[in-house]
Amino acid sequence: MRLHRNLVFTVIDSLDSVFNEKEYADKVVQKALKKDPRWGARDRKFVAETFYEIVRWKRLYNEIAGTKDHYSRENLWKIFAVWAVLRGIDLPDWKYFGETPIRRIKGKFDELQSNRAIAQSIPDWMDELCLKELGEKKWTAELKAQNIPAAAILRTNTLRGTKKQLQDLLAKDDIITKPIKGYSCALELDERKNVFVTPAFKSGLFEMQDASSQLVAEFLEVEPGMRVVDTCAGAGGKTLHIAALMENKGSIIATDIYGGKLVELKKRAKRAGAFNITTKKIESTKTIKKLYNTADRVLIDAPCSGLGVLKRNPDSKWKLQPEFIDNIKDIQRDILSRYTKIAKVGGKVVYATCSILPSENQEQVARFLGLNPNFKLVKDKKILASESGYDGFYMALLERIE
Template identity: 65%
Template structure:
């Protein structure tokens, strides 16, 4: 296996942006893939997967390389050299890789792989928090799974097609998929491919949405004709799913504090053929008060630590700080107490996160039920999804009904 200089230099430049400039890995990768139009699919695959790989294993590789942040360019090359040796590539005769101690790298890897925080490449505080909340055995399995590459899952847009028809259409375009039991609209790619370039995507026949995320909208028990509020809509993956479940009948009010997210949602909704959604920016509490006791259903897909989706966002391991987790728990409680007031008597609400921490999930629901606002609700059911048992993202969802 040979390394190509222009691809590797792109990787080094990208790592510098992520580690030293604080840029988000997904945006850096997207930019990197547009650098040279002459690159083929294998070239782009090498660039993307190598960047994500080194971001994912940053702590382990840096420890083996004997370098500390902030990484200067020489240090980035040393980290890259560790990746080269451990991945079994032949070391090219480049000055940046001269003197790479291959035997010592392999020895240090064996040594550090016995210690979980290095083996799974996570900060000390995250390892301690995971053990505290999930227990040693569960955390061990969960964080190992979070370091695996996530599968690409599609959700068939039933406003325009069926899962079976979509499967056939994609096969004709050279993309093979398989169905998932208990996920009625989901298709999993057998091999990774850029599905965003397909005609099927451009025609709005599907969205990319993890299987665990596809559980949330049906959990809300929505029906055509209802008035539904998606209170933390973001770019709208669950809004679009709800629209399809409602067959475009009734009303979805998609809300978020970020106007940029709403613009993305509008674009996606147009492509999906969704026309029963309206969009509102939450600039202050007035937007919420206007909807007090007006919604049949409310979804609070709350901001969270994201510890259930680390394999999709490996740079979050390094951006996330313990203080943020403390702050976000307070935000979650405020959202539950404030946004629950939009549920009409007899209506229902789902609280969901993409975290696996009980302190963001079950414990938040119990705290809410003990408040004045929460006394009007009862917990119908909840569901905890671990990546290590489901094979998909870690998620939590709780269905609460407001007393009549």
């Protein structure tokens, strides 16, 4: 592989934005890919994949480069050199690479493999927490799986067509996909491409959504004609899936504390042809209380640590703090206590997170059930990336029995 100066500079600029300016990786890479309209697919792929790879392995590369967590421009070049050397890429005769110690880099990499937290590039506190909750064997496997880049998965919008129709239409644009066994609406891309410029996307035939995430709406056991409340709807990925499962019959109320996300949901719903959705911003506790005892189904896609989606959001490893997890558990308990009251007697609730920590998942559900004997656990599902190949998730189906 030959390194091109303008592409490498874009990667360095993007790393500076994430490591020093604390911007979010997905926003940074979106901006980076618009930098030069002359770039082809291969150029864009190099920028995105190289950037994400260095973000993912930040701690390991920092240790090898000896940059001591100081991400000056000079040190970012040293870290980039580590990435290139470990991939067998010949460094060009640029001043930034003049004194790159190639043999030392390879030797240091081998030396650090005995330290799991460094070798797998994760903060010590996170390694200790997950080890405590999951155990050595399970956490070691999960950590390795979370360092494999996430696959690109589409969810077929069955309001607009079938999975086979979508697959055939995308193939006309040279976008090859394959169905995933056990996932009714999912198609996995053979290679990442910009699917958002295709006629299929503009016509609302699909959404980008990980395979594990696609299981949540189905877990809710919705039926056409029901009244459903999606309490933490965000921009509406799961809301739209629920609408499709309900065949646009019945009603969905999508709530969130962020009005901007609900605006985006409305745009997506229009494109998807989902007409049974109304949005409601949560202004205060009264917003939720007005919905008590009204719904056949309630989805609580709770805020969480996101430790099940590190493969998708590798920068979150470096942004997340222990105190955030402690705080989010309190929020989860509060949400479970209040939002479950939206369900009618006989109604069902799904509590879901994209975390792999039992303390955010089954322990929260067990605590809730201990305090609320008018609910029972129907079933739950724990998904690990090391077992599924997709995002880590948890979902529990609860029923209000009196």
